Amino acid sequence: MNKPLKIAIAGLGTVGGGVVKGxxxxxxxxxxxxxxxxxxxxxxxxxxxxxxxxxxxxWLNDIHAVAKSDADxxxxxxxxxxxxxxxxxxxxxKAGKHVVTANKAMMARHGARLAALAEEKxxxxxxxAAVAGGIPIVKALRENLTVSGVVAVRGIxxxxxxxxxxxxxxxxxxxxxVLKDAQALGYAEADPTxxxxxxxxxxxxxxxxxxxFGVAPDLDTMPVQGIxxxxxxxxxxxxxxxxRIKLLGIAKKTPQGIDQRVQPAMVRxxxxxxxxxxxxxxxxxxxxxxxxxxxxxxGAGEAPTANAVIADIVDIARGNIGPAFGIPARLLIPLTPAxxxxxxxxxxxxFQVLDVPGVLxxxxxxxxxxxxxxESMIQRGRAPGEAVSIVMITHETTHAAxxxxxxxxxxxxxxxxxxxxxxxxxx
Amino acid sequence: MNKPLKIAIAGLGTVGGGVVKGxxxxxxxxxxxxxxxxxxxxxxxxxxxxxxxxxxxxWLNDIHAVAKSDADxxxxxxxxxxxxxxxxxxxxxKAGKHVVTANKAMMARHGARLAALAEEKxxxxxxxAAVAGGIPIVKALRENLTVSGVVAVRGIxxxxxxxxxxxxxxxxxxxxxVLKDAQALGYAEADPTxxxxxxxxxxxxxxxxxxxFGVAPDLDTMPVQGIxxxxxxxxxxxxxxxxRIKLLGIAKKTPQGIDQRVQPAMVRxxxxxxxxxxxxxxxxxxxxxxxxxxxxxxGAGEAPTANAVIADIVDIARGNIGPAFGIPARLLIPLTPAxxxxxxxxxxxxFQVLDVPGVLxxxxxxxxxxxxxxESMIQRGRAPGEAVSIVMITHETTHAAxxxxxxxxxxxxxxxxxxxxxxxxxx
Numbered sequence: 028m029n030k031p032l033k034i035a036i037a038g039l040g041t042v043g044g045g046v047v048k049g050x051x052x053x054x055x056x057x058x059x060x061x062x063x064x065x066x067x068x069x070x071x072x073x074x075x076x077x078x079x080x081x082x083x084x085x086w087l088n089d090i091h092a093v094a095k096s097d098a099d100x101x102x103x104x105x106x107x108x109x110x111x112x113x114x115x116x117x118x119x120x121k122a123g124k125h126v127v128t129a130n131k132a133m134m135a136r137h138g139a140r141l142a143a144l145a146e147e148k149x150x151x152x153x154x155x156a157a158v159a160g161g162i163p164i165v166k167a168l169r170e171n172l173t174v175s176g177v178v179a180v181r182g183i184x185x186x187x188x189x190x191x192x193x194x195x196x197x198x199x200x201x202x203x204x205v206l207k208d209a210q211a212l213g214y215a216e217a218d219p220t221x222x223x224x225x226x227x228x229x230x231x232x233x234x235x236x237x238x239x240f241g242v243a244p245d246l247d248t249m250p251v252q253g254i255x256x257x258x259x260x261x262x263x264x265x266x267x268x269x270x271r272i273k274l275l276g277i278a279k280k281t282p283q284g285i286d287q288r289v290q291p292a293m294v295r296x297x298x299x300x301x302x303x304x305x306x307x308x309x310x311x312x313x314x315x316x317x318x319x320x321x322x323x324x325x326g327a328g329e330a331p332t333a334n335a336v337i338a339d340i341v342d343i344a345r346g347n348i349g350p351a352f353g354i355p356a357r358l359l360i361p362l363t364p365a366x367x368x369x370x371x372x373x374x375x376x377x378f379q380v381l382d383v384p385g386v387l388x389x390x391x392x393x394x395x396x397x398x399x400x401x402e403s404m405i406q407r408g409r410a411p412g413e414a415v416s417i418v419m420i421t422h423e424t425t426h427a428a429x430x431x432x433x434x435x436x437x438x439x440x441x442x443x444x445x446x447x448x449x450x451x452x453x454x
Numbered sequence: 455m456n457k458p459l460k461i462a463i464a465g466l467g468t469v470g471g472g473v474v475k476g477x478x479x480x481x482x483x484x485x486x487x488x489x490x491x492x493x494x495x496x497x498x499x500x501x502x503x504x505x506x507x508x509x510x511x512x513w514l515n516d517i518h519a520v521a522k523s524d525a526d527x528x529x530x531x532x533x534x535x536x537x538x539x540x541x542x543x544x545x546x547x548k549a550g551k552h553v554v555t556a557n558k559a560m561m562a563r564h565g566a567r568l569a570a571l572a573e574e575k576x577x578x579x580x581x582x583a584a585v586a587g588g589i590p591i592v593k594a595l596r597e598n599l600t601v602s603g604v605v606a607v608r609g610i611x612x613x614x615x616x617x618x619x620x621x622x623x624x625x626x627x628x629x630x631x632v633l634k635d636a637q638a639l640g641y642a643e644a645d646p647t648x649x650x651x652x653x654x655x656x657x658x659x660x661x662x663x664x665x666x667f668g669v670a671p672d673l674d675t676m677p678v679q680g681i682x683x684x685x686x687x688x689x690x691x692x693x694x695x696x697x698r699i700k701l702l703g704i705a706k707k708t709p710q711g712i713d714q715r716v717q718p719a720m721v722r723x724x725x726x727x728x729x730x731x732x733x734x735x736x737x738x739x740x741x742x743x744x745x746x747x748x749x750x751x752x753g754a755g756e757a758p759t760a761n762a763v764i765a766d767i768v769d770i771a772r773g774n775i776g777p778a779f780g781i782p783a784r785l786l787i788p789l790t791p792a793x794x795x796x797x798x799x800x801x802x803x804x805f806q807v808l809d810v811p812g813v814l815x816x817x818x819x820x821x822x823x824x825x826x827x828x829e830s831m832i833q834r835g836r837a838p839g840e841a842v843s844i845v846m847i848t849h850e851t852t853h854a855a856x857x858x859x860x861x862x863x864x865x866x867x868x869x870x871x872x873x874x875x876x877x878x879x880x881x
Binding site: 353 | 772774
């Protein structure tokens with residue numbers, strides 16, 4: 028048997044606790060898979076009340092001590108884009124230790140630089156747990172699906188948003204109410220901004236785009252929209268048209284660059300992505316010649332995420348030390364974004380208007396000015412002089428054209444709320 | 455840059471041709487991923503008319519020459535359970551060459567022994583392309599989903615069968631007619647036995663079970679049933695109950711052993727497996743604590759299968775040489791099958807009977823003798839003295855109980871064709 032692999036774990040929250048538990052509970056089969064013993068050398072956690080729950084060799088209170096420990100692998104589960112997490116990873120790599128992290132924010136922001144640092148020293152930097160929890164999509168893109176190139180990646184990457192949208196659909200209740208329930212059930216954070224605002228999805232998408240297209244992850248050029256503006260009406264109308272609303276991370280190769288964005292989208296019901304319910308995550312990868320692939324599973328929670336971390340540790344134990352993003356970090360190119368607004372699709376549009384003569388003519392006129400043509404239209408009910416919703420599905424057009432038309436329409440005194448536009452993502 | 459990896463490819467059919475084409479077309483990005491040049495050292499193909507289509511260094515007509523070549527990796531794409539494919543793999547491993555194969559029959563029958571042979575010499579034996587084409591399910595089970603154990607694996611593993619069942623559903627036409635069309639379109643072989651009889655699925659299932667449960671792949675104890683007996687009526691009735699009929703490979707851990715079988719099953723419409731259409735393959739893995747995972751993609755065809763082979767080659771080029779089934783071959787245990795007929799579920803039953811008084815009472819009586827209770831029943835139409843179908847859904851019971859009841863029922867002179875039983879697989 029080879030010599031043991033010594034592991035230091037920083038951060039004993041849900042995932043860190045799950046990693047300790049998993050390594051201890053499944054020691055025998057994991058050691059068999061690794062063909063060496065996986066030993067927890069040290070854990071680092073400032074909250075000393077947690078000491079009682081974990082039976083580990085060395086308890087450290089200081090990330091610098093982790094980087095200086097005898098560990099072969101440092102597992103970073105502190106979280107946060109910079110701060111102690113980033114310091115630890117940098118120090119650990121400089122000290123010649125492999126790194127496993129679940130930190131999407133840090134990897135999305137600093138991944139390319141950290142990958143270069145790791146590769147200089149022939150060290151692993153693995154982050155399977157950072158995207159879609161237990162779904163092995165990082166490895167699948169890094170080592171399998173990219174063989175002949177990837178055309179597009181679309182993902183439901185935030186379980187909180189998908190839970191909220193699913194609940195809004197099944198109960199007909201508004202976003203704020205459903206969010207409160209989700210918070211009470213522990214499916215949403217006290218401060219839900221990172222989830223419902225799309226930020227968490229943007230971190231994961233940046234990593235998927237990096238893996239899929241061989242680019243340095245890039246948050247700066249990525250348009251990000253959350254789900255707080257989605258109304259129960261939108262979801263009900265979507266259903267009438269045979270669609271469901273999902274918060275998607277989308278990254279597509281186009282002749283002008285990579286079209287990368289986080290956005291609620293209409294996804295056809297009955298398709299794999301369209302039927303993903305509740306807290307589940309899913310990723311659809313279009314590989315062109317080799318066809319579409321689809322992956323679904325739990326995107327968060329103790330066991331799925333801890334398992335992803337442990338799988339990375341076993342890979343390292345086996346000597347499977349590849350470049351973090353599949354190609355050497357020096358070959359990662361800067362992402363060239365597709366021109367803003369160039370993304371083309373059909374769109375769902377909803378207008379809150381006063382039910383007065385001429386309002387439809389005015390809206391249709393402004394859309395026509397920007398050559399946005401209408402495939403179908405619904406106005407539900409009549410309420411002369413009061414507010415009603417007009418909903419339209421457009422033929423294929425560009426995001427920019429619709430956005431400009433909507434700007435003019437929003438300025439009308441007959442339109443009483445900002446119009447809502449949601450792209451239709453066919454597959 | 456490290457020294458080049460020399461590759462010999464035996465068999466230039468659809469997949470072999472795709473591998474040569476893929477390695478040549480994507481040479482630059484593949485070399486970047488491998489961090490070394492991937493060089494086709496030799497190809498072996500007896501059909502010399504293919505020479506013109508391939509621009510390769512050395513053309514060999516003899517598998518023994520392949521095993522003796524300068525190649526670091528031998529890619530076996532000849533096919534067949536034994537014969538030249540098996541000889542080549544054995545000779546190549548003995549000669550110190552890594553092996554990549556798409557040969558499910560050979561791996562299902564001889565996989566554990568070949569894995570041991572490879573590991574003795576610290577060589578890779580990889581077979582991603584043998585199961586579900588381009589879906590990286592072999593790697594996902596080998597390296598990710600097995601971290602905390604697998605409870606069950608269910609797969610749609612044969613595109614021909616899934617295409618036929620999908621066509622039978624959409625057209626209402628019988629099996630034989632749809633098979634003929636599938637043959638004309640190239641979706642089914644001239645001799646379709648291996649596909650429609652379930653043999654191909656059994657090979658793939660044996661490999662998935664080996665990976666999921668750490669057992670030596672075992673075909674001998676696996677019940678295998680094909681789809682030729684499925685009638686359009688069964689599919690129509692299934693739809694009425696909210697189900698679809700899929701040929702599944704199923705492997706479940708039970709307290710008595712592994713319940714491993716190939717069988718048409720009722721899968722609920724609207725679930726991931728239930729909605730897999732046409733030639734697509736899919737695998738659902740239940741990991742218990744870490745939840746269910748689902749993978750879907752093209753299970754056959756040039757690009758998906760060739761990509762899987764190439765991904766294995768790149769793994770080897772990177773030095774990712776793990777045991778073929780995830781744990782060392784010496785630790786693979788013989789599969790203990792769950793007792794025959796112990797699998798428990800609800801069942802769909804169809805009886806072709808003469809429409810005479812007392813027939814239903816007779817059937818119900820025999821079912822009751824074996825404690826099989828009926829949840830719902832449909833008898834469509836009346837045709838006194840002639841043949842009609844009676845369809846029932848049972849409550850949960852065992853395969854053995856239903857089989858025994860059906861044996862007695864089949865002996866009745868009012869029952870004019872062998873009864874049909876199909877288990878309901880809930881998720």
